Amino acid sequence: MNVDRVLEGYVVKLGDNVSTDDIIAGRYLHITDPEELASHLFENRPEIRERLLKAKKPVILVAGRGFGYGSSREHAPIALKTYGVKAVLAESFHRIFYRNSVNNGLLVIEVKGMADLVDDGDKIRVDLRAGIVETPRGTIRIGKIPDYVINLILSGGLKEKLRSIASQKSHT
Amino acid sequence: MADESLAVEIMSSHVTNGTKDVGPGDIVVVKPDILLMNDVTALLAIRVLEETGAEDIIDCKRNNTIIVLDHYSPPPTARIASSYRRLRAFARKHGCLFKDVGEGIMHQIAVEELVEPGQLALGADSHTITYGALTVFSTGIGSTEAAYILATGELWLKVPHTINVELKGTLEWPLTGKDVVLYILGQTGGDGAVYASVEFMGDGLKSIQVSDRLTISNMMVEGGAKTALFPVDDILLDWLMRERGIDPRPAWKRLSPRKAEPDLYVDLGRLEPMIALPAAPYNVAPVREVEGVEVDQVFIGSCTNARYEDLAEAARILKGKKVKDGVRLIVTPASRRIYHKAIETGIMEVLHSAGAVITPPGCGACFGSHMGVVGDDEVMVSTSNRNFPGRMGSPKAKIYLASPQTAAATAITGRITDPRDI
Numbered sequence: 001m002n003v004d005r006v007l008e009g010y011v012v013k014l015g016d017n018v019s020t021d022d023i024i025a026g027r028y029l030h031i032t033d034p035e036e037l038a039s040h041l042f043e044n045r046p047e048i049r050e051r052l053l054k055a056k057k058p059v060i061l062v063a064g065r066g067f068g069y070g071s072s073r074e075h076a077p078i079a080l081k082t083y084g085v086k087a088v089l090a091e092s093f094h095r096i097f098y099r100n101s102v103n104n105g106l107l108v109i110e111v112k113g114m115a116d117l118v119d120d121g122d123k124i125r126v127d128l129r130a131g132i133v134e135t136p137r138g139t140i141r142i143g144k145i146p147d148y149v150i151n152l153i154l155s156g157g158l159k160e161k162l163r164s165i166a167s168q169k170s171h172t
Numbered sequence: 173m174a175d176e177s178l179a180v181e182i183m184s185s186h187v188t189n190g191t192k193d194v195g196p197g198d199i200v201v202v203k204p205d206i207l208l209m210n211d212v213t214a215l216l217a218i219r220v221l222e223e224t225g226a227e228d229i230i231d232c233k234r235n236n237t238i239i240v241l242d243h244y245s246p247p248p249t250a251r252i253a254s255s256y257r258r259l260r261a262f263a264r265k266h267g268c269l270f271k272d273v274g275e276g277i278m279h280q281i282a283v284e285e286l287v288e289p290g291q292l293a294l295g296a297d298s299h300t301i302t303y304g305a306l307t308v309f310s311t312g313i314g315s316t317e318a319a320y321i322l323a324t325g326e327l328w329l330k331v332p333h334t335i336n337v338e339l340k341g342t343l344e345w346p347l348t349g350k351d352v353v354l355y356i357l358g359q360t361g362g363d364g365a366v367y368a369s370v371e372f373m374g375d376g377l378k379s380i381q382v383s384d385r386l387t388i389s390n391m392m393v394e395g396g397a398k399t400a401l402f403p404v405d406d407i408l409l410d411w412l413m414r415e416r417g418i419d420p421r422p423a424w425k426r427l428s429p430r431k432a433e434p435d436l437y438v439d440l441g442r443l444e445p446m447i448a449l450p451a452a453p454y455n456v457a458p459v460r461e462v463e464g465v466e467v468d469q470v471f472i473g474s475c476t477n478a479r480y481e482d483l484a485e486a487a488r489i490l491k492g493k494k495v496k497d498g499v500r501l502i503v504t505p506a507s508r509r510i511y512h513k514a515i516e517t518g519i520m521e522v523l524h525s526a527g528a529v530i531t532p533p534g535c536g537a538c539f540g541s542h543m544g545v546v547g548d549d550e551v552m553v554s555t556s557n558r559n560f561p562g563r564m565g566s567p568k569a570k571i572y573l574a575s576p577q578t579a580a581a582t583a584i585t586g587r588i589t590d591p592r593d594i
């Protein structure tokens with residue numbers, strides 16, 4: 001399961017420090033079924049939930065600083081991805097959310113100054129090879145992603161690595 | 173090298189892929205001494221192991237793995253009780269350390285029984301950062317990463333840059349580690365410490381006991397920190413001897429207090445009781461500025477502030493007094509050990525007589541699933557660490573975060589109260 005190097009989606013715009021509690025509430029964390037998790041996205045933030053449910057898919061979230069604030073719940077990127085969110089572009093990310101996203105093949109990219117260029121519903125295009133995001137109001141460069149991380153993203157994250165380790169070990 | 177950060181010092185002794193000469197920004201592969209999972213994150217890790225076919229190759233002994241049932245404990249629904257059965261069976265089958273319902277919060281158990289200075293601990297819970305108070309490089313990871321460690325013994329980490337926090341002056345009653353860390357969060361905001369190792373230094377360390385250090389390290393993740401390290405000093409050595417019976421180790425010399433150019437100062441002598449306003453932990457103000465706000469409930473609990481010292485301080489304020497009519501006070505000790513000690517010393521009796529509802533140990537209302545969540549438009553003062561909308565019940569409730577002293581004073585008056593006024 002490789003991640004696409006070029007992808008398109010429709011913008012839903014969010015503010016700073018969107019927390020993983022916002023994305024998926026604690027009362028649902030005994031659930032491991034991705035579809036069921038995805039049905040509860042942003043319940044603690046009704047105004048965001050409403051816009052997300054209205055948005056055309058695939059969705060690309062464009063956020064401010066500190067996206068993925070707080071809890072380590074991997075349920076958050078799993079729910080987003082399952083719902084149809086292809087990527088999150090933010091000024092900055094909290095580290096556990098970032099890692100969890102990479103490991104589940106949800107594209108997360110630091111992009112500065114993006115919020116001014118887009119509105120809800122805009123169609124944008126992320127090109128990892130060229131290192132750019134194309135928006136209706138101009139093109140913007142994305143931040144440098146370390147080689148180790150980009151390789152991990154492109155190969156589908158730690159989960160895929162684990163799958164191949166498991167199949168190798170069981171064959172030896 | 174003496175001028176290296178505590179984080180670099182500890183990480184370099186845990187690197188498995190070649191070079192030990194590591195510096196900030198490097199990506200290294202490390203072997204953690206301890207791997208921790210809770211009821212929520214372990215369930216997902218088991219799913220990942222099943223999906224990837226890796227369950228057959230895991231090893232709970234290699235990294236000293238523990239699973240603790242704390243978030244939903246004791247289970248409020250049949251569905252959760254059934255997942256608890258799965259977790260018990262998994263732990264038994266693979267020989268993981270295991271703590272069942274009522275033993276307490278994973279982080280408190282780790283501090284009481286597991287971690288030691290100089291170790292590297294990775295836990296599938298963001299507040300794993302707490303053990304930095306014991307000079308443990310500890311940080312939160314996800315469930316897939318926990319599964320990966322179970323299968324391979326290793327994980328990649330980026331070596332963090334450092335934010336040095338110098339503590340000056342003396343911390344005096346009724347000020348606590350909570351007031352210190354809320355003050356710092358007011359400076360960093362929600363993302364000012366992202367990816368950083370926050371390291372504490374300065375004369376002020378001498379007046380900050382281990383229980384306060386645990387509160388401070390715990391909440392630094394609210395500023396985005398990767399780890400939050402106190403050095404090994406006499407206060408920690410005394411505590412390790414007294415509480416854990418652990419003798420000093422020569423290797424800990426390298427983790428002694430160090431001097432470095434501070435990025436942030438806290439003048440402990442000029443600090444006052446602090447409080448985080450709805451709805452973010454970094455949205456802080458002095459308690460004085462919001463005095464008088466009426467509350468429906470007070471919660472003393474969580475991995476931030478439900479240690480014995482916290483309950484004792486609350487009891488000191490509540491002794492011979494009553495919780496205000498119409499206000500609920502919920503007390504959830506962080507561990508069975510704390511609960512027991514508080515019974516033995518009479519602390520529980522004081523709290524109970526004052527009108528507190530005392531719940532079994534665990535995350536309780538902090539996690540927002542049971543045992544004291546709040547309803548629409550209710551106002552709560554909590555000693556926990558997060559006050560996002562819906563974190564502890566209704567998204568329409570308002571949650572303030574403060575020290576046990578401020579919480580106890582507020583329970584008596586029914587309005588947000590500076591503990592210096594009681």
Ligand code: SF4
Nearest residue numbers: 299474475535538539
């Ligand atoms: S007490 Fe609260 S913050 Fe601490 S581990 Fe439990 S849910 Fe998380």
